[in-house]
Amino acid sequence: MGTVYRKTEKGQTEIATRQNHLTLKLRSALIMVDGKRTDEELMRMIAPPAEEALQTLLADGYIEVIGVTAGRAASARPAAEEGPSTLPPAPHKPVEALRQQAVRFMSEQLGPLGDNLAVKMEKAKSWEELHPLLVMAHRYIADNRGAATADAFRAAFLE
Template identity: 35%
Template structure:
C-alpha cells in the first residue's frame, strides 16, 4: 500500500510566493508532490533518509495532504476521509502509563547512545531523563530525530526507529 500526497492551496501558494520559510530540501520535496506519486516513488527520486519526517512536517504545517491510497494490486483510490498525520503521536489515555513512559525514555536514550554516542548529546540525554511525562518527551522528539539523521549509522535506521518510537511515545 502506498500513499500519494497532493499540495493544499497553502502548498500551491508557497511554490510561487516562497514566504513560508521552508528549507531548500523541504521546498524540493513540496515541488515533487503532485498527487500521483506515492511516498515510495518520491523516496526513489529524492534519495533521502528523512523523507518521512519532511513529509510529516509539510503535512502538519498544512502544505500537503494525503490524496489517495494505492493498494497492493496498484489500483489507486481517492480518500473519503483524511488519514491521520504520518508523524502523529498516539492518543494518550487519561492516566500516564509508567511502563510506556519508561519504554519511550529508554528507547530515545538507547538509540542516541547507539547511533550517535554521548559526546555532544549529553545535554539532550539529560533532558530526556528529566522530561516530565509523555508531553516532555514529545517536545524533545524533533531534536532526537535530528540528532539521529545527522549521524551516518542513524541516518540509515532513522525511519524505522521513528516508527518504533511513535508506538510508545
C-alpha cells in the same frame, strides 16, 4: 500500503510565491508531491530523511493525505474519486474513542516522532478523515518499532 498526498492551497501558494521561505530540502519535496505518487515513491526521490520532510510538510499544512493504495500494484487514485466503498467499514467504537486510543498508543510507542501525526489525528472528526491517518501511523510504527508493535496497532485500530 502507500499514502498519496497532494499540495494544499498553502502548498501551492508556497511554490508560487516562496512566502514562507521553506528550506531547499522541504521545497524540493513539496515540488515532487503531485497527488499521484505514493509516499514510497516520494521517499525514493527525496533526499534522506525523506519521511521527516513529508511529515513536516503534512504537519505544517503544505500537503494533505488524499488516498491510500492497497499495494504497489494498486491504483493511486485519490479516495475522494473512488467513493466511500474503498474505506473499510467504520469500527463499532465511536470515532472519538478510537481516535483517542490510537493517539495514546502512537504517543507511547513513538514519543515526539509521532507528534505531528498525532495532531492531525486529533483533528479528525470522521472515519473518512481518521482512516488514512491510522494507516500512516501503522507505517510509522512498523518503521520505528517493528512488525510486532505495528501488528498490535493494526489489530486494535485497522481491523
